[in-house]
Amino acid sequence: MTNSINEVLDTNVIFVTGSNTTESHPVIGAKIRQAVQRGAKLIVAEPRKIDLAKDAEVFIQIKPGTNVALFNGMMHVILEEGLHNKDFIAERTENFEALEKMLKAYTPERAAEICEVDAEDIRRAARLYAQADKASIFYCMGITQHTNGVNNVMSISNLAMLCGQIGRESTGVNPLRGQNNVQGACDMGALPNVYPGYQPVNKPEITEKFEKAWGTGLSEKPGLTVSEIMNAAGHGDIKFLYIMGENPMVSDPDTTHVKHALEHTEFLVVQDIFMTETAQFAHVVLPAAAFAEKDGTFSNTERRVQRVRKAVEPVGHAKPDWKILMELMNHLGYQKMYRHPEEIMEEIASVTPSYGGITYERIDEKGIQWPCPTPDHPGTKFLHKGSFARGKGQFMSLEHKPSAEEVDPDYPLLLTTGRILYHYHTRTMTGKVDGLNRIAPESFIEIHPHTAAGLKIQNGEYVRVSSRRGSIVTKVKVVDTIEKKVVFMPFHYAIGAANMLTNTALDPTCKTPELKVCAVVVEKLSQTELDSLRSYAAAGFIG
Structure with a gap:
């Protein structure tokens, strides 16, 4: 996030898109609701009528995968009506003329046709956002998990810069991270092309710096992304795969493809706190300690680095992740020893400029937001004050591109996926809670009443x-919160798994798969199939 969570309370306009915030990030969703109660206006652009839509001044129910067209249509209105921030554009940005030229073609009527919405709603949203004193954008994986995910994010940045809604308190572009400490993992270099602090591996001076710090030779060649690793494993090109705290057999697209990849990996190690669906394929499972069984730090979605303290001893043979990794590297011949995670944090500060001033002592009672380059630096509440990291912000001229899969006569419905309040990610933890399983026990698909009637399908059936990649059986929920041509499934469940259906097509830049859009067909089961299903349910295999 460019800004802090509590800053939303003083925002005048909040724009939520690609995020079911109250269910996926309930703390931040509650803050947004508090801001609305204090007078903020809310814009929601989502394929489903999510709970926050009830509070929205403008709700735009867009077709999945059409965000760039929506943002371009809003910017067209802002320019046409002279609502853009001319001073901010002149002082802090470049390439504005090219953007302005490209946007001429994106009238609200054209954008509305692409997004399958009302052009007047695009105008209302554009005016509301542009005329706000302070406006914030919040988005999540409904923006990023597309073949044009990078363009979606850049288009959001275009909109924020066009209106000068960045670099100030209670404004900004605020991505909500999908899992606990995923921000910290990225900060620490758990990406294929950077060292800690997003320092590029292909810069000789950076490589030399880390070689000196770690006393060993390092490659300057970027590695593979998760999606590329799975593809390579499927072809037998990955001989050894080490998976930590991740469950791709449920979370990754095209489960059949993932299963094939894991089965064709010569040596698979899984490090986790439970025996997951992925761990079932492992040659070795390393039991890891849970959050309450170890000391360390988490970095949350607002860049705040916070202490985590051990409350109980690890169960059985489980060990903290840092200790497992240290013992492994010692066995492999690298003899660096740490006695406590605090020593690791000291090393982090020595090689990572944005963490340079963060110590256990300083975050003993309250976390610090990076960048915090020196021991006397207070941390950074919001980013880009006065200037951007690259100097001037660059406008990007981005055309709408359709999703990798569109509907056709064989697959006439668009499936989009997401989360629900009662389960977390692949249910590795929440799936073991009886109370949560009573509320949300099984996979389901949301279908519009008109679509269900046409298929002669009833609620609860x-x-x-089926998609081009696989077929599942799941329960119907007939709802009026989605459009007739769209269906929705949560991805949490291993039985009736949404990701049996989803598409492995990748964004060409960041290699993120298109988990949020694929074409499917929904079919009524025969009586014989229903009888078999009841038999499986009675035996405890489903439900």
Whole structure:
């Protein structure tokens, strides 16, 4: 996030898109609701009528995968009506003329046709955002998990810069991270092309710096992304795969493809706190300690580095992740020893400029937001004050591109996926809680009443859902919160798994798969299939 969570309370306009915030990030969703109660206006642009839509001044129910067209349509209105921030554009940005030229073609009527919405709603949203004194954008994986995910994010940045809604308190572009400490993992270099602090591996001076710090030779060649690793493993090119705290057999697209990849990996190690669906394929499972069983730090979505303290001893043979990794590297011949995570944090500060001033002592009672380059630096509440990291912000001229899969006669519905309040990610933890399982026990698909009637399907009935990659059986929920051509499934469940259906097509830049859009067909089950299903349910295999 460019800004801090509590800053939303003083925002005049909040724009939520690609995020079911109250269910996926309930703390921040509650803050947004508090801001609305204090007078803030809310814009929501989502394929589903999410709970926050009830509080919205403008709700735009867009077709999945059409965000760039929506943002371009809003910017067209802002320019046409002279609502853009001319001073901010002149002083802090470049390439504005090219953007302005490209946007001429994106009238609200054209954008509305692409997004399958009302052009007047695009105008209302544009005016509301542009005329706000302070406006914030919040988005999540409904923006990023597309073949044009990078363009979606850049288009959001275009909109914020066009209106000068960045670099000030209670404004900004605020991505909500999908898992606990995923921000910290990225900060620490758990990406294929950077060292800690997003320092590029292909810069000789950076490589030399880390070689000196770690006393060993390092490659300047960027590695593979998760999606590329799975593809390579499927072809037998990955001989050894080490998976930590991740469950790709449920979370990754095209489960059949993932299963094939794991089965064709010569040596698979999984390090986790439970025996997950992925761990079932492992040659070795390393039991890891849970959050309450170890000391360390987490970095949350607002860049705040906070202490975590051990409350109980690890169960059985489980060990903290840092200790497992240290013992492994010692066995492999690298003899660096740490006695406590605080020593690791000291090393982090020595090689990572944005963490340079963060110590256990300083975050003993309250976390610090990076960048915090020196021991006397207070941390950074919001980013880009006065200037951007690259100097001037660059406008990007980005055209709408359709999703990798569109509907056709064989697959007439668009499936989009997401989360629900009662389960977390692949249910590795929440799936073991009886109370949560009573509320949300099984996979389901949301279908519009008109679509369900046409298929002669009733609420609560089981159906077959198929894509070009696979087929599953799941339960129907007939709802009026989605459009007739769109269906929705949560991805949490291993049985009736949404990701049996989703598409492995990748964004060409960041290699993120298109988990949020694929074409499917929904079919009524035969009586024989229903009888078999009841038999499986009675035996405890489903439900």
